[in-house]
Amino acid sequence: MTSTHAQRKALGDYGERLAAAHLVEKGLVVLDRNWRCSAGEIDIVAADGNTVVVCEVKTRSSCRFGTPM
Incomplete structure (x- = not known):
């Protein structure tokens, strides 16, 4: 695993x-x-109670394209 790949995985x-x-x-x-x-x-x-919630998480390393939430 390259350093860049390891860094992306750690961020994710x-x-x-x-x-x-x-x-x-x-x-x-x-x-x-x-x-x-x-x-x-x-x-x-x-x-969430009786509702199943499925989440796909995307992590950014900066706010260049907007802030979370």
Whole structure:
């Protein structure tokens, strides 16, 4: 794994941790992270009461293209 690839993965992991913490703070229950199947991967699967919430997380390294939320 190249340094750039490792840095991108670390940034993505950081963003997923922040997103999961935000969901928990808002009262959701994180059911799984990085759930994989033959069709691909889902970053976060959470529950909001009886509703299943599926999240794709995109992490930016700057605010050049806008701020989060």
